Amino acid sequence: MRERGSRRRLAAALALLGMVIPLAACSGIPSSGDVVTGSEVSQQDPGGAEYIVEGPAEGDNMEQILRGFISAFRGSGNYDIARQFLSSGFVNEWEPRESVLVHSGSLNYVAASEDTMDVVVGSATASVDAAGSYRRFAAAPSTLHYEFVREAGEWRISAAPNGILLSESQFDIVFSEHVLYFVDPGGTALVPDLRWFPAGPTAATRVMSALLAGPPAWLEGAATTAFPAGTQLTSPKRVAVEGSVASVDLTSEALAAPVGQRQLMRLQVESSLDLVTAVNISVEGSFFDIPDPSPGMPQPRYQVDNRPLVLDDGKFGYSANGQISPIDGLSEQVEALSPRAVTLARGGGTAAVLHQDGVAVVRRNSAPVLLDTRPGLVAPGLDGYGYVWSVPAAAPTALRALAFDGTVHEVTSNLPADARVAGMEVSRDGARIAILLATPAGPRLLVSAIVRGTGGSNVPTALGVPVIDTTVPGTDARDLAWIDGTTVATLTATGADVSVVAHQVGGSSESLGAPDDAVQIVGGNGEAGLRVLGAEGLLSARRPSGWQTTQITADVLAVQR
Template identity: 40%
Template sequence: MSAQLVAGAGSGRPRLIRTAVAAIGVALLAGCASIPVSGAVHEGDTVEAGEDLGFDFRPQGPEAGDTPSEILSGFIAAGAGPQDNYATARDFLTRDLAKEWNPAAGVLVHGRATSTLADSPTSLSLVVPATGTVDGTGRYDEFADAVQIELPFRFVQENGEWRISQAPNGTVLARAIFDRLFSMRSLYFYDPTFTYLVPDLRWFPSTADAPTRVVEALLAGPTAPLASPVLATAFPDGTSLERQSVTPTNGQAIVELNDEVVQADAVTKQRMQYQLARSLVGGSILSVRISVDGTDLEIPDFANGRAPVVQPLVNPSALVLRDGTFGFLSGGELTPLEGFSDAVAGLDPTSVVFSADQELAAVHGGNAAAYAVARGENPVAVDARPGLVAPDLDGQGYLWTVPADAPQALTATRPGGSPLPIAANWTDASGVVSLAVSRDSTRLLALLTTPDGPRLRVYGIVRDKSAAPTQLSSTWYELIPPTGVPAGATWVSDTTVASLGRAADGSAAVVAQDVGGHRLDTVGDIDDAVALSGGNGLSGLRALTADGDVRVLRGAAWQTTASQVGLLAAQR
């Protein structure tokens, strides 16, 4: 007994009424209390994909005489219809289960055919080759390889018709349907100093209540790896939506909050307003107002230059070492970096991270030690432990260093200061390939080696009251690692990272991915690449080849912009 996820499955009657194009096989339920990421795998009947759907899915309810297989097939299809709180999907459930089933608990996303198993005449299991999950807060995690997950369903007869009496909460959608039904949103929270707004990517159904979901998620706080004290919110404890609807009117969204916000000082109100506006503005929403008891709060805009920084930018020119000179390349001409060029070049560096704001560089010298170089000053040795990976630099002036074969020996050190041990929750790591701190200094991108292969992760950075880093978050974003031998990873923007892997024949592959989103398909492979450096978005991503060419991503192809370069530096 099998359930087909296509129009006409089971009884041959159409299971999807389409209002745009035509039907495709879709959706199913994800985990119970939580979406599972493992489980027994069995062979079953393949479910074929159908035609592409448009943007509005109108599933059809159960029909008289439907078998359990047909009920499951219809229920699967109905998971693509969020209208009226998934009213059509609930029609396939018993009266009791229809009241309890929670479609908002999460989403299981799959890209290949599912299969079914008949456990008994009144129970079926669906095996889903999951490629990703979305949890109840909208956080998305994508898998490098499909994970086979088995979902159980039980059936009983109610008023002479088969209905589902047991089913997991949530929905499961084919990737093509998920991309049409859901959209990615950046929820913004502050770094602990309220200097930066930091994005927390979430996925929500593209329905009329999406703004309400965004505000509710924003008030609930950052996702686990970024939760306090990594990031902060301007909203006082206990703040909630007073009216459970955020509906734009003439381009303006009025957010009705409870009176917790009234007692906040003027700066806090500005921060709340800014946090809401950055998270909500887009599409039909052009501006945001906060209201309490039906009265709009009068909140002035930030004065010029005082607004928090969103998406910190760097010099768009490549920063390189060529022929003993360290500086910026522009139109093929190399301009020495005043106060740094001679000192950096004199260290015979293998890597450099430069901060224009701090006038400071972190240098991996030819003798494998880590140095701090300030403008016009002699280099200061910060870490001379053997086997260090390339050091990185954060916004507080700390150099992050770790020996490649000692992952638990991670430290952060200011020039002239003592090293601070950083507690890192990567107990499965056998080695470290590269480290990169985000430009807002709240997250660490780590490319690790483990007995089970390379791992690419983003951790939140926990700091004390003096802004000194003390540990990494206990949970993390598990990203898709590079293929082949891992060579390095870099921040492309405040939401996107890229990693480099090299095959034995010298060919290299670059993988770009949103932190909390999809792997991006816009990055082409590049032969002989040995290093990556992020700029201002994907168009600023650069690669250095083994023969000294600097290449820039243009569309999905790499173009050479400079030659005879010995080192490609990173900027923060």
């Protein structure tokens, strides 16, 4: 998704270079819903195109003042030009940094009285809060109210909603995505969280400030931070970047962290500051001793084998060059179960298998253990804590996490009882779960945090409030897969027309085309690692030009974690 966003911003930047004066920004804030407002906007986009914005002209009427004010949002990094449109009594009251509202469609400027105007926003679609968290919502119209006064004979805005207003195309140019990394409760995995900040010299500071603020509310119980409470950036509260090296100076609270915790702090910083290649961390200007991360400490992005993992003609293993390479100590046990679905754990030593008797766990050189015998089970999931996830397709509320010894843990959720589960997959960090449902209203995607028990037990207890709860185009919900740590792909269909859509967790969605007659999808290492299994048992792979049929056949396409 990062590459696709960069391409969109580059294309838009090239278009802007051909303009002498950019068109006015068109955005607005809805009067209801969970929309908040403004982050500071850079004067330059990632490609270096500078926005030219102008202050008010002598004799401008109310509508010209209002249009100029909205246009200035995308070009005034410190909002100095935007503030020129405000009255002397309101200039210091207006707060542009509460959040950003993103909209599509048109704006209509309507005179409401002799000294007020309304801006009717045709379609507000998303917001970004002050911490960089993006939330998309159902498109809806909204009306914004502005009041005016005359000062020295000129119209100025005396009341306006807080925040920045950007159209979708402007947002794609001005803002860039960054992945912040928090820590799971056991300190064994880094948990990604996608944020959006204006491109430019303040990006590194915004990333670090958001990281030190801790995980967002939706990850409560699933992620934490290694930074001791109260740790902040020191005055002047900025991250200095010289070339490709960032210098991060922390307040004295950071000194309370023991060595292992400091290593996790360093991992969080280095993984989150993707803008640079090296990071120097200090405390109150002095050297801060942080050893190199120990072997086995968590990584921001886990890689899997690039080869597809399949069951083909009774043989289970990695497929390449017309051959199946078995997994030592595991493939034979999996084959003996005649599996319908397989999920392989990291390291290749454990698999969760759906077969005719239910869901079993298979461990290297050990006999399979049958964990769940309920009828109608979907393909099982696995996390990194030793739990197999299982649910009947017809009973979404009957979600269970099963320990390898057979202990059953019921997982509380608000999944709708009248839906069917089409697919379920735990993220590789084990902190989140994606579920695709078939509902009377059509396919529905939910992504939630996995809340685990306290005291180091890591027992799954509940699913958090979904960060994604959205309908997906199509009438037939088929499958889903994690593309990477922040993106989920759904596979749906309408009749013979198949559709794959990528959904950013904390971002937008994008079509990935239509593979022929696909019935299953699995992830790999990014978008290029996506593969689908056709109804006739032929695999197709994701390519820049679309979906390409391979010569690999399979009865079962396995998930790799």
